[in-house]
Each structure stands twice: as structure tokens, then as C-alpha cells.
Amino acid sequence: MLRDQALDALLLCDPVRKAAAARALTDDIALQPDVMLCAPPRIPGRPARPELVAPQRVRQRGAGSREGRAALIHSLAHIEFNAINLALDIIWRFPGMPDAFYRDWARVAREEGLHFQLLCEHLSTLDMRYGDLPAHDGLWEMAERTRDDVLARLALVPRTLEARGLDASPVVREKLARAGDEAGAAILDVILADEIGHVGIGNRWYRYLCALRGLDPVSQFQEMAHRYKAPRLRGPFNLEARRAAGFTEDELRALQEDARRQAGLSAA
Numbered sequence: 413m414l415r416d417q418a419l420d421a422l423l424l425c426d427p428v429r430k431a432a433a434a435r436a437l438t439d440d441i442a443l444q445p446d447v448m449l450c451a452p453p454r455i456p457g458r459p460a461r462p463e464l465v466a467p468q469r470v471r472q473r474g475a476g477s478r479e480g481r482a483a484l485i486h487s488l489a490h491i492e493f494n495a496i497n498l499a500l501d502i503i504w505r506f507p508g509m510p511d512a513f514y515r516d517w518a519r520v521a522r523e524e525g526l527h528f529q530l531l532c533e534h535l536s537t538l539d540m541r542y543g544d545l546p547a548h549d550g551l552w553e554m555a556e557r558t559r560d561d562v563l564a565r566l567a568l569v570p571r572t573l574e575a576r577g578l579d580a581s582p583v584v585r586e587k588l589a590r591a592g593d594e595a596g597a598a599i600l601d602v603i604l605a606d607e608i609g610h611v612g613i614g615n616r617w618y619r620y621l622c623a624l625r626g627l628d629p630v631s632q633f634q635e636m637a638h639r640y641k642a643p644r645l646r647g648p649f650n651l652e653a654r655r656a657a658g659f660t661e662d663e664l665r666a667l668q669e670d671a672r673r674q675a676g677l678s679a680a
Contacts, residue, residue, distance in 0.1 A: 414441050414514050418503035418521065425457040427493055427528070427542055434496045434525035437518045441511050456497040456552070461543030462490060470548050475587040482538035484584065485596060486545045489531040491577070492603075493542070494551040495524040495610075498569055501555055506562040509617075516613045523606045530599045537595075550643075557640050563621045567636045570614025576645065577607050578653040608657045615658035630662050634670075647671045 414437065421433035470487070474480045499521035503514055532542050551573055558564040585600035622629045636642070649671075651664060659667075 414438065414518055415504045415507075418500045418518070419452075421521075422455060422497060422500040422504065423452065423457045425459055427459050428532075430457065430493075430496060431525040431528045431532075434500060434521040435529075437521050439515045439518055441514055456501065459543055462486075462545060462547040464549045465546045467548040467550060470546055475591045475593070478538060481588065481591055481593055481596065482535065482540040483545060484587070485531055485535050485538065486540060486542065487547065488584070488600075488603075489528060489535060489542045490547040491551065492524055492528040492531055494549075495574065496521060496528060497552060498555055498574075499524055502562070502565060502569075505559065506565070509562070513617055516617070520610045520613060523610070527599075527603050527606065530602065534596055534599060554640070554642070563618065563625070563632075564636050564640060566614050566618040566621065567633050568640055568642050570611050571618055571633070572637065572642050572645070574607065574614070575611045575654065575657065575659075578604070578611060578657060579645075579648065579650045581607070581653075582650060604653065608653055611654075611657035629660075630666055633663070634666070644674050645671060646674065 417433075417437055417440075421430055421437070424430040424433055471483070475484050499517050503517045503521070528542075535542060551569070554568055554573055555565070558568055581600055581604040585597050585604070588594075588596040588600065618633075619629055621627075622632055645667060647668065649664070649667060654664060654667075
């Protein structure tokens with residue numbers, strides 16, 4: 413059954429096997445248990461490498477050199493590895509949602525698995541493997557904070573942290589294209605197109621739960637961002653991609669106003 417499959421895949425430590433297991437998820441929800449599954453220790457399964465360090469210790473390099481492009485692709489592969497874990501986790505962890513919810517996130521897991529495989533294949537052409545460089549764990553840290561409430565998970569992972577990728581992707585793509593890495597740029601095109609759909613799934617189920625609980629989506633998001641200490645988002649924002657992913661004009665207005673307010677506080 414799907415939730416059991418997702419948990420089994422989440423526990424895998426080998427990233428190649430995990431990506432393959434994510435891509436092999438079915439939509440089989442027959443006799444799906446509508447209860448919390450027992451959580452084993454040490455979730456998620458991780459490889460021994462990359463070494464996980466504080467974000468400020470992850471060295472930033474330009475894309476002008478081969479080594480810089482490899483470092484950039486490695487950081488993207490790590491994001492996609494975490495994205496596999498996040499999709500698998502939301503499937504197994506939260507019972508009682510409609511069948512379509514689990515099918516949606518199975519699709520996300522399959523596509524994140526593909527993204528990881530594409531990036532790892534490209535990384536090998538740059539004489540590097542996933543795990544060769546340190547990385548940070550910010551995405552999974554938010555998953556831990558929101559493990560007890562599916563509404564918080566939807567608000568602050570797909571709609572916040574993963575939506576940042578919609579803003580960053582065109583910038584990263586341009587860096588790779590400018591450096592002559594057309595293969596890397598083409599992978600970013602695939603990822604952006606799919607991620608619009610992933611964030612859209614997060615938006616759709618977030619609004620479903622807000623309606624079910626009688627909550628205003630905009631004010632509830634702001635309250636949860638404060639309660640769970642979500643990172644403040646800074647522009648510029650990819651408004652076209654965010655609209656395609658289902659953000660409303662009210663939400664985009666609130667996002668830009670918050671970014672301007674934070675910029676004013678920083679300048680002061």
C-alpha cells in the first residue's frame with residue numbers, strides 16, 4: 413500500500429536506491445490504513461555523506477569554473493534529495509486525508525526522484541558525486557518542526573521553502589547557461605516546470621484544510637510562519653511562476669509587503 417511503500421522508501425539510506433524507490437511508488441491506496449503508522453527511529457534514512465553542516469559553512473562558488481558549476485549542481489542535488497524525503501514523509505506521516513492527497517504526493521515523490529537522478533548524472537560529467545561536498549539540512553529541519561500538523565507542513569514546506577525554488581530557479585538557470593552549461597540549464601527547465609506543479613499541490617491542499625477548519629488562508633499562513641519561525645522570504649519573486657502555482661493576488665501582495673517591511677528594518 414502507498415503509505416507503507418513511502419515509509420519503506422523514506423528509511424532507505426542509499427540515495428540511488430531511495431530515488432529509484434520514489435520513482436517506483438504506485439497509486440495503490442486499496443485498503444489504505446487510516447491511522448498513524450508507527451514511526452521507526454532515525455527518519456529519514458541518510459547516506460554517510462554529504463557531511464551536514466550549518467548553512468554558513470556551505471561554501472558558495474561562482475558558476476564560471478568547472479568546480480563552481482559542480483558545487484552548484486551538487487547543492488541542487490541535495491535539495492532534490494531532501495525533496496524526495498519530504499514527499500515520502502507527508503505520505504506516510506499524516507493519516508485521514510482524501511485518497512487524492514496521497515496520489516498527489518506520490519506523483520511529487522516520483523518527479524523529485526527523477527530530478528535527483530538527472531542532477532546526479534550531470535554531476536558525474538563534472539567529475540563529482542553526490543556526497544562529495546558538505547551540505548546543510550534546512551529543509552528537513554522545517555519538516556521536523558511541522559511533524560505534528562499537516563496544515564503547518566503544507567504552509568511552510570511546499571508553500572514557503574519549496575516555493576523559494578520558483579524564485580531562485582531562473583537565476584540559477586541563467587548562471588549555468590551563461591557559463592555554457594546547456595545540459596544543466598535544460599535540467600533546471602524540467603525542475604521549474606515540475607516544481608510549479610508541486611507548489612500548486614501544496615497550495616491546493618493547504619486551502620482545502622483551511623476551508624475544513626474555517627481558517628483564512630492568508631492570516632493563517634502569517635500566524636504559522638511566525639509560530640514555526642519560518643525564514644523570511646526576500647525578493648525578487650517569480651510572480652509568474654507563483655501565480656501558475658496557485659498563489660492568489662492577496663497572498664502575493666502580502667508576500668511583497670512583508671519583504672519590503674523586512675528590507676526596511678534591515679536598512680534601519
